Amino acid sequence: MRARKIYLDNNATTPCDPRVVEAMVPYFFEHHGNAASRSHPFGWEAEEAVDYAREQVAKLIDADPKEIVFTSGATESDNLALKGVFEMYARKGNHIITTKTEHKAVLDTCHKLEKQGAEVTFLEVKNDGLVDLAELEAAIKPSTILVSIMWANNETGVIQPMKEIGEICAKHGVLFFSDATQAVGKIKTHPRELGIHLMAFSAHKMYGPKGVGALYVSRKNPRVKVTAQMDGGGHERGMRSGTLNVPGIVGLGKAAEIAMKEMDQDAVRLSRLRDKLENGFLQLEEIYVNGNRENRMPHVTNISFKHVEGEGLMMTFNQEIALSSGSACTSASLEPSYVLIALGLGDDLAHSSLRFSLGRFTTEEDVDYAVQAISKGVQHMRDLSPIWEMYKEGVDLTQVEWSEH
Amino acid sequence: MAYSNKVLEHFKNPRNVGTLDKSQKNVGTGLVGAPECGDVMRLQIEVDDATGVIKDAKFKTFGCGSAIASSSLATEWLKGKSVEDALKIDNMEIVEELALPPVKIHCSVLAEDAIKAAIADYKKKNGIEVEAEMATA
Numbered sequence: 192m193r194a195r196k197i198y199l200d201n202n203a204t205t206p207c208d209p210r211v212v213e214a215m216v217p218y219f220f221e222h223h224g225n226a227a228s229r230s231h232p233f234g235w236e237a238e239e240a241v242d243y244a245r246e247q248v249a250k251l252i253d254a255d256p257k258e259i260v261f262t263s264g265a266t267e268s269d270n271l272a273l274k275g276v277f278e279m280y281a282r283k284g285n286h287i288i289t290t291k292t293e294h295k296a297v298l299d300t301c302h303k304l305e306k307q308g309a310e311v312t313f314l315e316v317k318n319d320g321l322v323d324l325a326e327l328e329a330a331i332k333p334s335t336i337l338v339s340i341m342w343a344n345n346e347t348g349v350i351q352p353m354k355e356i357g358e359i360c361a362k363h364g365v366l367f368f369s370d371a372t373q374a375v376g377k378i379k380t381h382p383r384e385l386g387i388h389l390m391a392f393s394a395h396k397m398y399g400p401k402g403v404g405a406l407y408v409s410r411k412n413p414r415v416k417v418t419a420q421m422d423g424g425g426h427e428r429g430m431r432s433g434t435l436n437v438p439g440i441v442g443l444g445k446a447a448e449i450a451m452k453e454m455d456q457d458a459v460r461l462s463r464l465r466d467k468l469e470n471g472f473l474q475l476e477e478i479y480v481n482g483n484r485e486n487r488m489p490h491v492t493n494i495s496f497k498h499v500e501g502e503g504l505m506m507t508f509n510q511e512i513a514l515s516s517g518s519a520c521t522s523a524s525l526e527p528s529y530v531l532i533a534l535g536l537g538d539d540l541a542h543s544s545l546r547f548s549l550g551r552f553t554t555e556e557d558v559d560y561a562v563q564a565i566s567k568g569v570q571h572m573r574d575l576s577p578i579w580e581m582y583k584e585g586v587d588l589t590q591v592e593w594s595e596h
Numbered sequence: 597m598a599y600s601n602k603v604l605e606h607f608k609n610p611r612n613v614g615t616l617d618k619s620q621k622n623v624g625t626g627l628v629g630a631p632e633c634g635d636v637m638r639l640q641i642e643v644d645d646a647t648g649v650i651k652d653a654k655f656k657t658f659g660c661g662s663a664i665a666s667s668s669l670a671t672e673w674l675k676g677k678s679v680e681d682a683l684k685i686d687n688m689e690i691v692e693e694l695a696l697p698p699v700k701i702h703c704s705v706l707a708e709d710a711i712k713a714a715i716a717d718y719k720k721k722n723g724i725e726v727e728a729e730m731a732t733a
Contacts, residue, residue: 575664
């Protein structure tokens with residue numbers, strides 16, 4: 192077994208960059224103050240650190256520092272944006288448009304809002320994962336208050352046409368919210384430039400700590416308001432009460448600063464490694480890359496290894512290589528990935544998929560080793576697979592009478 | 597999810613992987629599950645005509661580690677058993693032996709179904725009366 196385990200699951204979470212950790216450490220003991228303590232230097236130091244982090248984060252997304260609301264992470268930001276807009280703009284309408292491939296933090300929040308009187312349209316996506324712009328525009332009606340579309344998909348890395356969506360929203364005067372968790376800090380994400388009014392993101396997907404994130408809320412043209420979902424001391428200009436997580440926020444700020452400097456070079460390096468990985472697997476038979484290959488994040492690929500079940504395949508290498516599967520068996524629900532199903536994949540291909548997400552600390556050696564080890568695993572599993580044998584014998588698998596259970 | 601050592605052991609060293617000649621009269625084949633469900637098991641038995649004892653068993657499985665371990669274990673248990681004794685293998689014995697968690701119990705059910713289907717196929721080929729419930733297994 193290798194001494195160092197290989198981590199190719201950066202869309203689940205990234206390691207916290209040691210430079211980020213270093214920046215955070217003084218805010219646990221030395222400068223432990225509450226940023227809301229106005230009457231003594233401990234509080235002032237903490238507030239200063241938060242203000243500085245707010246500027247670092249604002250710079251990364253080309254926003255005004257006052258447009259940044261710190262939260263506990265992207266799930267909270269998603270909840271605040273959707274529920275906050277639904278409540279605040281209730282008089283204008285109750286219709287929200289989103290897609291079937293959003294993260295659960297958006298989908299489940301929308302389902303809850305439906306119970307509270309919202310009407311939600313869940314748009315289908317095309318086979319490559321992209322939203323159909325004409326369909327989106329056709330779904331907008333007078334009662335529509337919000338369009339919620341993620342910037343980049345967590346499972347496939349597919350990037351939505353944000354500019355075009357922003358234009359459609361502007362044309363019809365509806366607010367545009369984006370869950371940009373997988374995009375911020377990795378590609379350019381400037382909401383104002385693209386007509387995005389609210390944007391959620393998280394520190395731990397961009398080499399910062401877990402438990403901290405932010406919601407961008409546009410302050411001018413238009414000035415957007417959200418109803419607070421957490422009541423208390425009126426922190427974050429009343430939009431999100433709760434003592435600020437000063438070390439976490441300092442970490443998010445530092446992560447944003449590093450991302451701004453390094454994301455371009457990271458993207459070039461990682462897309463080259465990702466392509467190398469993909470091409471390595473494409474040497475095998477019956478390999479399918481899922482989602483649009485032009486418009487996608489530089490560090491992600493989602494691949495189906497046909498006639499092999501994803502979880503079983505992962506067991507051949509998961510002591511050494513960490514990644515995720517779209518197979519049902521990795522979840523308690525036994526349902527395969529709803530994102531891949533929405534792309535029109537059959538359940539069999541969804542069960543056979545693996546998601547590779549590289550990161551700042553992935554090396555070329557990691558990729559070379561992964562290709563070799565996983566290809567070997569695919570061979571092993573295919574040797575064990577009755578449907579691979581049938582496929583090789585030329586049996587038409589769609590004509591077999593399976594006993595579904 | 598953490599797998600038990602027994603599942604890992606069967607997964608790493610699966611017993612009796614392979615294919616028997618299904619055109620032989622004394623070979624019974626059971627194919628259960630569906631690719632859409634993420635599990636397909638094919639289990640085969642070769643029966644000694646004179647004694648009615650299963651002298652060989654082979655499997656191939658498309659599925660997770662528990663599915664592979666369940667079918668591997670099933671082939672081990674089948675060898676040397678009479679056909680009638682083989683029918684008595686209960687999925688809960690597999691669950692117990694492999695320490696399968698509740699979410700993986702369906703893997704053991706599938707293995708039991710595969711055993712029953714293989715035996716039903718063998719009986720059908722040999723004109724042995726099959727009980728109604730077996731025929732549909």
